[in-house]
Amino acid sequence: MNEAPGRRQFLRMLATSPALAAGGWAALLNGIAQGEDLITAADQAVNVLEFEDVARKNLPPWHYGYLATGVTDDSTLKANRDAFARYQLRTRRLVDVKKVDMSVTLFGTTWDxxxxxxxxxxxxxxxxxxxxPVARAAAAQKHNLIVSTHSSTPIEAVNEALGHPAWFQLYPTDxxxxxxxxxxxxxKAGCPVMVLTVDxxxxxxRDTLFKLRRAAPVKCTDCHIGGFVYNAVASRRPMFEGLDLAKVTTQLPLDMTWDVLPRLKELTTMKLVIKGIVTREDALLALEHGADGIIVSNHGGRSEDSKRASIDCLPEVIAAVNGKVPVLVDGGFRRGTDFFKALAMGARAVCIGRPYLWGLAAFGQAGVETVLTLLRKELQIDMRQAGTASIAQITKDFLIEG
Ligand SMILES: Cc1cc2nc3c(=O)[nH]c(=O)nc-3n(C[C@H](O)[C@H](O)[C@H](O)COP(=O)(O)O)c2cc1C
Structure with missing residues (x-):
């Protein structure tokens, strides 16, 4: 049973009752502070963070754990958010910002x-x-989508829902x-860009996931037939359908080195973007081995325990790449100013993970669409407030580290 609307109505009634005015406000504020004032429709959301509580409520804890987890004490996950506070905006005045152009061009395609x-x-x-629903939302709101090797839906079906081929993310296996x-x-599905994840x-x-999984009243293996051994995982993924997985033991071979880039480039005409770079040394090696683009990422704090935020890694990668290929970034981006900061450092685009999953788990396609709309709206407001009318105008002059 969903108690949230009834409880919220009750809290509102208390709040508007003249006799109970003081106590009512206190109860309402207390309810909000306790996270009880959950939104019940996507269009009620004030910001994307509000979708997380609804997602947590809707999902079985072990699936929520898969979404939310970091590694060990979740400190890299936390660092991804906390680091934004160290950068502030230097905002300019009296600039014509009547029209704001947020479009970017990547590999010949322009995105709004x-x-x-x-x-x-x-x-x-x-x-x-x-x-x-994610693909439909990305199409409706005109955002670029990267589809995982581990998607639960075949790439061809995602592309159909999207209306054009998505970028494809590769876990190569061994x-x-x-x-x-x-x-x-x-x-063959037409994907123009392949994103090789290397982190x-x-x-x-993933302690948070493992603890929540342990609490499950049913055995995970009742649904996840074959358990979490990698070739059993892969056998449940449509991308591996019909393939002989007998020799597969892992998503990323432990002995994989930089020569995998030219080998992959020989295989395909797709552009090759490398995801998971966090240092200048690896950015230079990526260029040397033929990467067409780089995504600065620590996998949303769910792979390495570096305790180093993505946004902190971005400047050294941008400096090393020196404009030769586009640099994108992800990890902890939740507010318009977060995007602005990465763009000011020189990122060409910024990706989000969990926020659209919160929207999906909370309200399906409508949730994902609203997440995208809110983030665009926030970035537009922040661009206007800073006196920048296009992405190109957002330069490092608008940023200060304090
Ligand atoms: C539930 C979940 C599953 C993920 N699966 C993949 C994946 O299959 N391939 C991949 O390259 N990254 C994967 N990631 C990492 C994301 O692509 C992205 O780097 C990260 O979510 C960005 O951080 P954010 O969630 O803080 O926005 C996953 C992230 C989450 C939350």
Whole structure:
């Protein structure tokens, strides 16, 4: 039973009752502070953070754990958010900001907004239709979408819902025949860009997920047939359908090195973007080995325990790349000013993970659409407040580290 609307009405009644005025306000504020004032429709949301509580309420704790987890004590996850406070905006006045152009061009395609959707696996954990409502929302709101190797929906069906081919994210596995088949399938589906994730070798210590999973009243293996051994995981993913997974043991081979980039480039005409770079040294190696783009990312704080925020890694990567290829970033972006800060540092686009999943788990397609709309609106407001009418005008002069 959903208690939230009734409780909220009750709190509001208390708040407007003249006799109870003082106590009523206190009860209302207390209710909000306790997270009891949950929104009941996407269009009630004031900001994207409000979707998280609804997602937590809607999902079984172990699926919420998959969404929310970081690694060990979640400190890299926390760092991704906390770091934004160290950067402030230097806002300018009396600039004509009547028209704000948020468009960006990447690999020959122009997008209305620099806000893109990071690849996320297994979205059926959050909604019965998985990636389909996300693709429809991305299409309706005109945002770029990156689809995971581990999607619960075949890439072809996602592309159909999107209306054009998405970017495809690759986990190559340790069997090159499987890698080849997966890459060829994404290419055949028309995907123009392949994103190779390199920050997530097996073995992430996802304590938050593991604790919530332990609390599950049913065995996870009742649904996840074969358990969490990698080839059993892969066998449940449509991207591996029909492939012989007997030799597959991991999503990213532990002995994978930089020569995988030229090998992949030989296989495909798709542009190759490398996701998970956090240092200048690796940015230079990525360029040397033929990367067409870089995503600065620590996997949303859910792979490494570096305790270093994505936004803090961005400047050194941008400096090393020196404009040769586009640099994107993700990790902890929740407010318009977060996007503004990354763009001011020189990011060409910024991706989000959890916020659109909160929207999906809370209200399906409408939730994802509202998350995207709110983030665009916030960025537009922040651009106007700063006196910037286009993405190109957002430069490092608008940023100060304090
Ligand atoms: C539930 C979940 C599943 C993810 N699955 C993948 C994946 O399959 N491939 C990948 O490259 N990144 C994956 N990521 C990482 C995201 O692409 C992205 O880097 C991260 O979510 C960005 O941080 P944010 O969630 O704070 O916005 C996943 C993230 C989450 C939250």
């Amino acid at each position: 907004s620099p806000i893109m959707l990071s690849p996320v696996g297994s979205q059926r954990a959050f909604h019965p239709e998985g990636e389909i 069997d090159w025949n499987v890698t080849k088949a997966v890459v060829k399938r994404a290419e 997530s070798q097996n073995g992430a210590l």
